Amino acid sequence: MNPQTKHVCVIGAGIVGLSTAWRLMQDGWQVSVIEESAAPGLVTSYANGAQLSYSYVAPLAEPSALTSLPKWLLKKDGPLRIHPSLSPDFVRWSLSFASHCTTAKAHQTTRDLLGLGYLSRRVLRAWLADAPASWTTAAGLDYRTNGKLVVFRDQAALMSAGAQVAYQHSLNVGCEQYVLSAAECVAKEPALAAMQSKLAGGIYTPSEDVVDSHGLCMYLERLIVSRGGELRYDTRITGAVQEGRRCVALKLKSQSTVLEETDAASDVEEFKADYFVVAAGLSSRELLKKFDTRAPLLGLKGFSITLDCEHGIAPSVSITDSHHKIVFAKLGHRLRVAGMVDLGRENRDIDPSRIAALIKQARDNFPDAGDYAKVQTWAGLRPATPSGRPIIDQTACENVYANIGHGTLGLTLAAGSAELLADKLAGRTSSLPLEPFTFKAA
Ligand SMILES: Cc1cc2nc3c(=O)[nH]c(=O)nc-3n(C[C@H](O)[C@H](O)[C@H](O)COP(=O)(O)OP(=O)(O)OC[C@H]3O[C@@H](n4cnc5c(N)ncnc54)[C@H](O)[C@@H]3O)c2cc1C
Secondary structure, three states: OOOOOOEEEEEOOOHHHHHHHHHHHHOOOEEEEEOOOOOOOOOOOOOOOOEEOOOOOOOOOOHHHHHOHHHHHHOOOOOEEEOOOOOHHHHHHHHHHHHOOOHHHHHHHHHHHHHHHHHHHHHHHHHHHOOOHHHHHHHOOOOEEOOEEEEEOOHHHHHHHHHHHHHHHHOOOOOOOEEEEHHHHHHHOHHHHHHHHHOOEEEEEOOOEEOOHHHHHHHHHHHHHHOOOEEEOOEEEEEEEEEOOEEEEEEEEEHHHHHHOOOOHHHOEEEEOOEEEEOOHHHHHHHHHHHOOOOOOEEEEEEEEEEEOOOOOOOOOEEEEOOOOEEEEEEOOEEEEEEEEEEOOOOOOOOHHHHHHHHHHHHHHOOOOOOOOOOEEEEEEEEEOOOOOOEEEEOOOOOEEEEEOEHHHHHHHHHHHHHHHHHHHHOOOOOOOOHHHOOOOO
16 A cells, blocks of 8 residues: 555445445545444445435425425324424424525525536446446346336426426426326336326436445445455444544444443554544434534434335336325335335334335335235434535544435435545545535535
8 A cells, every 4th residue: 555545434334434435445545434233234225215316306495394394293194294302403403494494495405406416426327337247236236227207196286396397407407307297107107007097297307217225335335345445344433532623543342342331441442544534324413523513413214115026017117106205116126115204203113104104005006016915114214404415524623524414315415425525535626516515504
């Protein structure tokens, strides 16, 4: 190794941490990744909706979010559920979220995220362009450009989505989207036939992709290892050693000693690096406190089911049922169905009533997709900022950076966020303005 090479330590081996690590390696950094789980991508990046949803980035914080609030508070089985809490994190986040619910701010966030989405598409496609088939198969990537069709059950919702399409088109950033009638939706995706009578129409975007998120994490891990990067699993960060405004080392503990709750000094290792990047998903909120930095994150809980659809009638195009706010993605012989947002429930328990609702809605839409009695279930916490934009920024510690807060779009935005973080560390001018992705703008 070149003695001039600087060493950067990335905390978290989810999709954001691994993308960051790989992009930094491409710039010639010596990279170590520290992860508390036993393998990559086992937390929020595991069984998410699998959508690389580059053109559907409009934030949750928009004017109708406030007018719909009473409905969400009262409806206990809707796609969005709020469990109000008096915790300072919840209160602060909610007030800030409300302040972002204006048309002007929602438009600005959409513009920022479209830029980041299209950057991500360019970067990820380059990473996958020369992927050896044996690697992608081993990782279970199931990556393809299959297009995305968002379907609507009432005319008013379709018209409002049509207005968003017109707005995005007016930005001249290359959004190719079409408004389709119900019959055109079924012609595009014949598996929708059972739903046709319920449909008002849909929005079709041909350029959207799908990929298995856990598979992509495993693929990135392989790339990192193949270039000599270091990955340390079962290792938890318990503290940091600082000198002035710099972090000189992290305090690490192997998970076995964490579980045994031993506090012996010999169990704690000091791990030195020149720079550190926190990409620890929702846990970044706690972790960043060690670096005197407050991260405005809340966990938006969601669920997924995965079923075998090899012999069933499942959609090949990605489908979003906007009425139930659930997404369907075909990954090889598997159908992934994901959705729901539970606010104020920051645990990863798999709630049987939410899974039952997901199964019912999936079966209503695609009755013959597969055996709904044999589904794999999952729950995750989307690490969300109030604005809906991720934070790609320096912390109060000058050699510690954050790449966090990707909310509902972490799989989609990870590659572009890694690119912006790499620009920041290299002191390069980025292809996008960085100000929207700062702590201040979150
Ligand atoms: C139901 C659902 C559906 C979704 N669908 C989509 C979709 O279709 N498209 C899309 O783009 N996004 C989707 N998302 C969002 C996406 O999954 C997340 O934004 C993304 O996974 C966040 O990645 P991350 O790397 O920031 O966090 P994580 O994947 O949670 O990774 C953080 C890692 O840091 C590790 N860590 C935490 N603390 C420490 C510590 N102290 N020491 C060491 N390691 C630590 C964790 O173990 C974890 O592995 C969905 C999310 C959910 C819940």
